[in-house]
Amino acid sequence: MKKETIKQVIREWQLSVPQDLLRRELSIPLDSGKIITLVGARRSGKTSCLYNISEALCKSGLSRESILYINFEDERLDLTTETLDLILQAYLELYPQIDISSCYLLFDEIQNIDNWDKFIRRIYDTQTKNILLTGSSARMLSSEIATSLRGRTVSYEIFPFSFREYLSYRKIAPELYAAHGKAGLNSALGDYLCWGGFPEIINASPEMRTRILQEYFNVMIYRDLVERYQIKNLQALRFFLKRVLSSATKQISVNKIYNDLKSAGHKIGKNQLYEYLDACQDIHLTFLCRKITSSPVERELGEKKIYAIDNGLLNAVHYRFSDDIGKTLEQAVFLELKRKEKNIYYFKGRYECDFVLKEGPDAVQAIQVATSLAEESVKKREIRGLLECCRALRLPAGLIITRDDDIAEIISDDIKISVTPLSRWLLG
Numbered sequence: 001m002k003k004e005t006i007k008q009v010i011r012e013w014q015l016s017v018p019q020d021l022l023r024r025e026l027s028i029p030l031d032s033g034k035i036i037t038l039v040g041a042r043r044s045g046k047t048s049c050l051y052n053i054s055e056a057l058c059k060s061g062l063s064r065e066s067i068l069y070i071n072f073e074d075e076r077l078d079l080t081t082e083t084l085d086l087i088l089q090a091y092l093e094l095y096p097q098i099d100i101s102s103c104y105l106l107f108d109e110i111q112n113i114d115n116w117d118k119f120i121r122r123i124y125d126t127q128t129k130n131i132l133l134t135g136s137s138a139r140m141l142s143s144e145i146a147t148s149l150r151g152r153t154v155s156y157e158i159f160p161f162s163f164r165e166y167l168s169y170r171k172i173a174p175e176l177y178a179a180h181g182k183a184g185l186n187s188a189l190g191d192y193l194c195w196g197g198f199p200e201i202i203n204a205s206p207e208m209r210t211r212i213l214q215e216y217f218n219v220m221i222y223r224d225l226v227e228r229y230q231i232k233n234l235q236a237l238r239f240f241l242k243r244v245l246s247s248a249t250k251q252i253s254v255n256k257i258y259n260d261l262k263s264a265g266h267k268i269g270k271n272q273l274y275e276y277l278d279a280c281q282d283i284h285l286t287f288l289c290r291k292i293t294s295s296p297v298e299r300e301l302g303e304k305k306i307y308a309i310d311n312g313l314l315n316a317v318h319y320r321f322s323d324d325i326g327k328t329l330e331q332a333v334f335l336e337l338k339r340k341e342k343n344i345y346y347f348k349g350r351y352e353c354d355f356v357l358k359e360g361p362d363a364v365q366a367i368q369v370a371t372s373l374a375e376e377s378v379k380k381r382e383i384r385g386l387l388e389c390c391r392a393l394r395l396p397a398g399l400i401i402t403r404d405d406d407i408a409e410i411i412s413d414d415i416k417i418s419v420t421p422l423s424r425w426l427l428g
Contacts, residue, residue: 006090036132040158041284046134071108084119104130111135117148161197163426193328196312213316224283249330251303292345330369353389363393
């Protein structure tokens with residue numbers, strides 16, 4: 001009977017009308033010979049990416065019958081470690097003549113089954129190399145995937161929508177020149193900076209957006225952190241998370257948070273707070289940005305800047321975050337650089353430069369983010385940090401990204417500084 005249920009689930013998906021979903025920008029190879037694993041924050045679109053992949057395969061000429069899609073959160077399946085093999089048995093009974101080695105297996109939320117990795121390793125070694133997986137951070141971390149699948153996998157991180165994807169989802173044609181279109185683009189950018197790019201919230205009302213994002217945050221706390229890491233001191237965890245998120249775009253001091261917790265009467269060890277910080281990165285809630293330096297010790301142990309997965313989530317949890325335009329801009333730039341898989345650092349000398357991009361051992365670009373350069377004092381401050389960074393790293397040019405200043409070029413100390421508005425930079 002269980003096998004018959006699996007057949008029903010397989011055929012229902014194969015006969016369903018393909019969903020009209022936004023095509024994501026992330027390019028995922030389908031002939032790498034590796035298990036492809038999609039990881040990322042909750043509700044960022046991992047399942048939609050699997051659907052996109054299935055439609056791309058069909059457009060390339062593969063029949064839908066050659067794609068086996070299973071969502072392991074389907075309550076009808078009720079599978080265990082011992083019954084996982086029934087999936088392949090049911091599939092091959094449905095299509096006895098099919099060449100399994102040319103089929104694609106798409107397994108969504110597979111972490112719900114204990115010892116799933118042994119099953120995946122076996123079918124990868126004996127049946128087909130075309131396997132794609134998604135998993136929740138509550139049960140399956142990127143590091144654990146790499147360990148469990150022992151070199152057979154390549155992971156891709158799925159983020160909430162980029163600004164380009166956001167515009168495409170809202171069917172807004174980007175316009176950088178005509179006055180009317182440019183005004184619409186700037187309005188959309190303001191909305192994006194405030195509410196972020198989680199797909200579900202884009203068409204929701206402002207009140208529902210806040211509720212949905214707060215619910216995401218609560219699920220991250222209770223499922224991804226408390227359950228997974230067996231955290232008992234919930235009050236201290238909540239205090240810690242609020243402080244971490246309120247520090248977005250700034251250097252974070254675990255020692256200061258520890259002292260504040262201690263003063264408030266919370267009993268918790270400093271090492272536990274460092275573990276909380278690591279856990280926040282594991283579940284894709286936050287990211288750390290290290291200082292660029294030639295000293296590996298200073299790079300690893302020195303103070304780090306912290307960023308969150310999404311501006312909307314920050315705004316829903318840390319009230320009035322969106323009032324600080326400079327922070328929302330810096331967050332947006334950091335997340336776009338992460339989407340592009342750049343190696344990101346920050347520079348700190350006498351002054352500071354927000355981002356330095358590296359390729360291999362070399363710095364290749366310095367980026368400063370500013371709300372506007374209209375005020376001379378602000379312009380002078382932002383330029384001096386960028387110039388110090390460029391001189392220290394021997395870079396001939398730097399970039400300043402602002403909210404909506406006109407494109408400009410500044411030459412100072414033989415260093416060429418380009419100024420560009422955020423909308424143009426985000427659109428590439």
